Amino acid sequence: MAAERKLTDLKRFWYALGAPIASCLIASIVIIFNSDLQWDFSHKGFNDFHQIFRIPLAILALALPIVALVATIHRSAQLSETLKRAEIQNTFANYYTHRKEFLELLKQLEVDHGISFSGRAGLYAKIFPNNNNQSLETVSTGKNQEESLLFELARKFLRAKEITKHSKVTNEKVNAFYLNTYNLSNELHFTVVDGKGRGCELDFVGNPEPLKIQLAYEENNPFKHLYIVGSVLEALRDFGHIESPRTFTFPNINSVFSSLASQKFKNQTARHEHE
Incomplete structure (x- = not known):
């Protein structure tokens, strides 16, 4: 699952980073081959560079917010997966705790009234038919939420x-x-x-x-x-x-x-x- 992998192992991370860089390079090459440019390291030369390559630079600047968006989505997916696992573990533990409390109640009723229960697990399943180690309802219902x-x-x-x-x-x-x-x-x-x-x-x-x-x-x-x-x-x-x-x-x-x-x-x- 993508949520279990590192950010740098995801294809969409490299797409988000590589697409603006590649687009910037392509736009720059087009400008270079279609313009009469001269090397100029003066103040005027740097100003002209910024003016001439403003579109490729703008495209390159998109890489940071796009990568940040991908990273945010990935963190959200990781958090969601963590919460899901915690919920599954809690449901698993709470289900067996609930069953244990039910069986303890039956034992107390046996002591109080001089009776003996048989098929305790079956009785639990009849009163809580929707419960299992992946799903828990503490309110007794019938199957499919019936009475x-x-x-x-x-x-x-x-x-x-x-x-x-x-x-x-x-x-x-x-x-x-x-x-x-x-x-x-x-x-x-x-x-x-x-x-x-x-x-x-x-x-x-x-x-x-x-x-x-x-x-x-x-x-x-x-x-x-x-x-x-x-x-x-x-x-x-x-x-x-x-x-x-x-x-x-x-x-x-x-x-x-x-x-x-x-x-x-x-x-x-x-x-x-x-x-």
Whole structure:
């Protein structure tokens, strides 16, 4: 690249310097061969020289500003290349720093909520799909600047939460709530690992066998898994600098819902003890 070479190694430098000199020489030769000139080293002779060769001298004088212009352009190109390299190096370093901070956030969430993330690099790629060691965006977006995955998960969170507000709570609604909540944790790449999770068999009409899923559950807080999902979403939203209202609030415990949920988990525990 031209920006990496010395000024004197550039052809355009020699063109800028040589063209005025060559033009000056050609004009001078034309004048000499078409004029009756005599050697005169007196004061009058020097005045006559300046008068006769004023055009070749003017052409020769152009060499300095032209060379200076070429040198300025070359310095600008070198500076631009230096800044570009610095930007590439900064992006490279900042990308891995950003990923490291993301992974540290996941580790802290694991400690806080008794969960374990799998496919951490995949989760980072889903939340920051445009990031690589040559490009970095600290604001979470989708591919091609579409909506961030976190917005979609926030809407799913709200839909799961809405299930608990139904005035007529049924076993099917309880099943739907836990299945939706479990699916959210799957999309966030985490599972419950520290004993707070219990296997829950959800019975769906038409299913040949019950669907067994692992959930965080406490008898006095049947929304424990939803709470963890919401906390994870909120932490990721803050990390991704998503400008959105704080939607990850948690519903009041519906007594009927709580009773059905408690019975479901008790039945599951009894089945395991019987087995």
